[in-house]
Amino acid sequence: MNSAVDLPLGAAELTFEASGDALVRRSVLPSGVRVLTERVPGSRSATIGFWIAVGSRDEHPASAGLPATYGSTHFLEHLLFKGTRTRTALDIAVSFDAVGGEHNALTAKEYTCYYAKVQDKDLPMAVEVLADMLTSSLLDPVEFENERGVILEELSMAGDDPADVANERFFEAVLGDHPLGRPIGGDADTIRAATRDGVWQHYLANYRPRDLVVTVAGAVDHDRVVDALGSALVAGGWDLDTPAAPVDRRATVPALLGGTGRLTVVERPNEQVNLLLGVPGMLATDDRRATLSMLNAIFGSGMSSRLFQQVRERRGLAYAVYSFAPGYSDAGLFGMYAGCAPAKAPAVAALMRAELERVATDGVTDEELVRAAGQLGGASALALEDSDTRMSRLGRAELTLGEFADLDEALRRIALVTVDDVRVLAADLASRPFSLVAVGATDEAAFRGVVDEAPPSTDVA
The missing domain is CATH 3.30.830.10 (Metalloenzyme, LuxS/M16 peptidase-like)
Structure with a gap:
């Protein structure tokens, strides 16, 4: 590459070489799903991520008859590991443990990512399991209450760490009332007030084909990933036949943050x-x-x-x-x-x-x-x-x-x-x-x- 490569949302296919003889390919599927892969010569493993462009900044209070979604992003990160229509939480864990793989998720201020790292031969399994989690999680009411307790313990642990407390307060001080200034994981009040209905509404509004970006790097065959992903998403009940454009990227107009420090x-x-x-x-x-x-x-x-x-x-x-x-x-x-x-x-x-x-x-x-x-x-x-x-x-x-x-x-x-x-x-x-x-x-x-x-x-x- 001699310069950066633009990634227009309307470009269905892109292929280009990157430094180190890596090959990058990008497909925008008719349903709006985007798939990007980077094949790295000599790799024997691959890391895959399922990205949703929704984070803690996108949560909102109750309005127009809809429940509040504060804390929903963090809740979903936990709940998608708690079982689907075809897999228990233990089944999901065993799928990766049995092959020496790693799997986890992270909630950020502007996105959520569910990811795994496996040997190249186990990549189809990772695609299938992560797609199942994303499309078919039960959000079981009993598990919902269990995870409420787990998240509260997580927040308590962070609250006992003065460095974590300082970091959260710093974002609040600099960014003020901007949604980026809120804690990523919510706080004890928002987690206690969260409802399954609010989390479910948050899921329906943001976990759709046009919201999904899948990225894979390492030992990867792009076409095989696209085929395996499509089959797994359809098996999970997602409609990939209805044409849809990918969701727009966020606006990049600088926010007004106020004129004084804190x-x-x-x-x-x-x-x-x-x-x-x-x-x-x-x-x-x-x-x-x-x-x-x-x-x-x-x-x-x-x-x-x-x-x-x-x-x-x-x-x-x-x-x-x-x-x-x-x-x-x-x-x-x-x-x-x-x-x-x-x-x-x-x-x-x-x-x-x-x-x-x-x-x-x-x-x-x-x-x-x-x-x-x-x-x-x-x-x-x-x-x-x-x-x-x-x-x-x-x-x-x-x-x-x-x-x-x-x-x-x-x-x-x-x-x-x-x-x-x-x-x-x-x-x-x-x-x-x-x-x-x-x-x-x-x-x-x-x-x-x-x-x-x-x-x-x-x-x-």
Whole structure:
């Protein structure tokens, strides 16, 4: 490949070569189902994902006589493993355990994915079982109540982890009332209030052929996957004969997030403060995402990064410190994390902000730029040794980006980034309202002046 390949929803068939002699094929079936495969030479295994472009941001309160769907995405992720018309929950588990495979699911803010990794000879089984789960799960009322308890325990476990609490509060602080600011898994109140009818309505509205994207990477024959998938979906009762266009991708108009930062402190008697500081970031489709990757690598990724050197190596203020930059269809974050002693937290927070502002003012060096390019290129190449990463890359390309960029194209884009590009982007981010979340034995007074905050929010938990 010499450039990214566009993935128009109206193109029925696409075939192209990717770096490393991989072959990528994409079929949009008449029913709207999309199938993408990446055949990797020498692979003996394959990873398959069934993607639905609905996540926690798509849930809604009760309206117009319909039940609320808050928590439904997370509920479905659990319930689809609990048995179908032809398989018990144990049957599903045994199908993969008996061949040494892996299977699981994840709920995210903008999608849900059910996936498996198996030997190449077991791929037809994985297609059949995952399709059965997706089309024919019973959503049994007894299992529904059982899973309510399981999900509440999962949320309790996360609630006991101060890093998880800080992360959830950080999204809420930066993104405010935007649906992306809500917890992915819901909270105890939404899970207790969820009804089977609400979850069922959520399923009917979002689990249809035109919503489904299937991606497979590794040892895969595209035509065989398409044939096996079609048979399995029809066996599950889905109508593949009625023509339908795939659902549109999400709009990429930047969301209005408000003009002030927020200071949130959750007081807990922990040995460390879990500290998150950041600003609204970039959309997943932003043309500057290669520059953002370079900035993040230089600023807070790895032991040679600015944050690691300034906070840990030179001052010994924290053990863990890094930056991160998730992007979504209409919003994003640029964040910095540190775990440190309560007495050090104000200094660490001030230092993290000052370091970003220093990059915004003084820029970065040519040496840092070269090192970051090497870091990103090497990490990407190593990650692509795993079919899981390739399968996920296909899903993200189809659902979010609307284009496929292989390793060579990613490296080409990175090579185009200049030191001035990095400085300008850092200045853009540093000009945005900072929000801060601290979880631990501290209070909001310690962080006054670090953020341009609205009235602070303090919880004791």
